[in-house]
Amino acid sequence: MYKEFTTVSEISGPLLTIEEIQDAKYMEIVEIELAGGARKRGQVLMTSRGRALVQVFEGTEGIGLGQTRVKFLGRGMELPASPDILGRVFSGSGEPIDEGPPIVPDKRLDINGEPINPVARDYPTDFIQTGISAIDGLNTLVRGQKLPIFSGSGLPHARLASQIARQAKVLGEEEKFAVVFGALGITFEEANYFISELRNTGAIERSVLFVNLANDPAVERIITPRLALTAAEFLAFEMDMQVLVVLTDMTNYCEALREISAARREVPGRRGYPGYLYTDLATMYERAGRIRGKKGSITQIPILTMPEDDKTHPIPDLTGYITEGQIILSRQLHRRGIYPPIDVLPSLSRLRDKGIGEGKTRKDHSDVANQLFAAYARGREAAELATILGEASLTEMDQLYLKFSDRFEEKFVQQGEYENRSIEETLSIGWDLLQMIPRDELKRIRETYLEEFYDTKGKEEKPEAEGEEKES
Numbered sequence: 001m002y003k004e005f006t007t008v009s010e011i012s013g014p015l016l017t018i019e020e021i022q023d024a025k026y027m028e029i030v031e032i033e034l035a036g037g038a039r040k041r042g043q044v045l046m047t048s049r050g051r052a053l054v055q056v057f058e059g060t061e062g063i064g065l066g067q068t069r070v071k072f073l074g075r076g077m078e079l080p081a082s083p084d085i086l087g088r089v090f091s092g093s094g095e096p097i098d099e100g101p102p103i104v105p106d107k108r109l110d111i112n113g114e115p116i117n118p119v120a121r122d123y124p125t126d127f128i129q130t131g132i133s134a135i136d137g138l139n140t141l142v143r144g145q146k147l148p149i150f151s152g153s154g155l156p157h158a159r160l161a162s163q164i165a166r167q168a169k170v171l172g173e174e175e176k177f178a179v180v181f182g183a184l185g186i187t188f189e190e191a192n193y194f195i196s197e198l199r200n201t202g203a204i205e206r207s208v209l210f211v212n213l214a215n216d217p218a219v220e221r222i223i224t225p226r227l228a229l230t231a232a233e234f235l236a237f238e239m240d241m242q243v244l245v246v247l248t249d250m251t252n253y254c255e256a257l258r259e260i261s262a263a264r265r266e267v268p269g270r271r272g273y274p275g276y277l278y279t280d281l282a283t284m285y286e287r288a289g290r291i292r293g294k295k296g297s298i299t300q301i302p303i304l305t306m307p308e309d310d311k312t313h314p315i316p317d318l319t320g321y322i323t324e325g326q327i328i329l330s331r332q333l334h335r336r337g338i339y340p341p342i343d344v345l346p347s348l349s350r351l352r353d354k355g356i357g358e359g360k361t362r363k364d365h366s367d368v369a370n371q372l373f374a375a376y377a378r379g380r381e382a383a384e385l386a387t388i389l390g391e392a393s394l395t396e397m398d399q400l401y402l403k404f405s406d407r408f409e410e411k412f413v414q415q416g417e418y419e420n421r422s423i424e425e426t427l428s429i430g431w432d433l434l435q436m437i438p439r440d441e442l443k444r445i446r447e448t449y450l451e452e453f454y455d456t457k458g459k460e461e462k463p464e465a466e467g468e469e470k471e472s
Contacts, residue, residue, distance in 0.1 A: 013263035014219040024052040035067040059217040080105030081234040092212025092224035111226040122290040127355040131167035131420035134342040142355035144290040146300040146323045152309040176241040179207040182228030185252030221256040236296030248303035325349040364449040371444040379405025
C-alpha cells in the first residue's frame with residue numbers, strides 16, 4: 001500500500017522537505033505529482049522526526065508548496081535487467097532514448113548493488129588487450145581491475161575511451177565481451193561521438209549506454225553511474241560476460257555530489273566537497289572485480305578531468321587511493337600532436353605484473369617494459385638538463401638517450417586512433433627502439449632474452465642495410 005502526502009514544506013535546490021510522514025526509508029523511491037499532472041521521481045536522502053528530505057531526479061522546477069502530491073513507493077531505485085539491454089541507449093535515469101521498445105525485465109535489481117564478500121573475490125590476473133601500446137606494454141589493464149584515466153579539459157580522453165571500448169578484448173578466449181558506458185554531465189557532441197563510434201564499428205551490439213547530458217539535472221548524475229554498474233553486474237554475474245565499464249566524467253559526478261551536499265547544509269570538506277566523498281567514490285569503484293565461481297568479471301575505466309590539471313585536487317587524489325593505478329594524459333604531448341598523449345612515467349598499473357608474462361602475453365614483457373621505462377626516464381632527464389645547460393653540455397650517452405626518448409614518443413606512444421596493435425606488435429616496437437641503446441646498457445633485461453630478441457633482430461637488420469647500400 002503506497003503512502004501519499006501533500007505536506008511539502010520547503011524546496012531547496014534539487015531537494016524537497018516533506019513533513020508529517022511515517023515509516024519512510026533511506027534511499028526509498030518517491031513519485032511526485034505536480035499540480036498540472038506531470039510526474040517526477042525522487043529518492044529519500046534522510047528521515048528524522050516525521051520529516052523526510054527527498055532529492056528530485058528531474059529537478060524541482062514546477063513544484064509548489066501545498067499543490068504537490070508525494071507518493072512513497074516502499075522500494076529503492078531499481079534497474080529492469082534483461083539480456084535485451086545490450087545494444088540499447090538509456091537516459092541517465094534509465095529510460096530508453098533510442099526509440100526502441102521498453103525493456104521487459106527478467107528481474108529488477110537495486111542500483112546500489114550488493115556488497116561483495118572480500119573472501120569471495122578472485123584476484124585479477126588476466127591480461128586485457130586494448131590495442132594501445134602505452135597501456136598494453138607499460139601500464140597493462142587486467143581483467144577485474146579499476147584503472148582510471150586522469151585527463152584535463154580539452155584533452156582527447158573521449159577519443160581514447162572510445163578506442164578502448166572498440167578494441168578491448170581478452171586474449172586466447174572466446175568469451176563474451178560487453179561494454180557499459182556511463183556518460184555523466186557531458187555535452188551532446190561528446191555523447192553523440194561515443195554513440196556514433198560504437199554504431200559505425202558494430203560495437204554497439206555488445207554495448208549498453210546510459211547518457212546524462214550537461215543540460216540534464218545534476219542530481220540525475222548521482223544515479224547514472226549506479227545504473228551503469230548494476231547493468232554491468234547483471235551482464236557479468238548473471239550472463240557470464242567480461243564487462244568493461246567506462247564512466248566519464250567522474251568530476252561532473254563529484255560536482256553534483258557537492259551541490260547536493262551544499263543544499264543539505266552539510267559541513268564542507270576539502271574545496272567544498274563533502275567529507276564522505278572518499279566513501280561515496282569507493283562504493284562505486286569497489287563494484288569492479290571478479291567473484292570466485294563466476295565466469296564473468298567487471299573491469300572499470302573511470303575518466304576524470306583534473307581541474308587546472310592538478311593531480312592533488314581532491315577528486316584525482318581520492319580516486320588514486322581507491323583504484324589500482326592511473327593513466328595520466330599529458331597536455332605537453334597533446335600540444336606536440338601526439339595521440340594518445342599518455343604520459344607513461346607518472347602513469348601506473350599496480351596489477352601489471354600479475355597480468356603479463358609467459359602464457360598471458362610474452363615471457364620478455366616485464367623486462368622490456370622495465371627497460372623502456374628506465375631508458376625513457378633517463379631521456380627525459382637529459383631533455384631537462386639540455387633545456388637548462390644546452391645540448392652541448394650532454395655526454396654522448398645522454399644525447400643517445402635524448403634521441404631515444406623522442407623516438408619512443410613518436411613510435412611507441414603515438415599511434416592512430418583506429419590502429420589496433422597486438423601485444424606482439426607492441427613488444428616488437430619496444431625491441432626495435434631498444435636497438436638504439438648499446439647492449440651493455442640494457443641492465444634490466446635478462447641475458448637469455450637479449451640473446452633471443454636483441455641480437456637476433458640486429459642480425460636480421462644488418463643484411464637489409466647492406467643490401468640498401470649496394471642498391472644505392
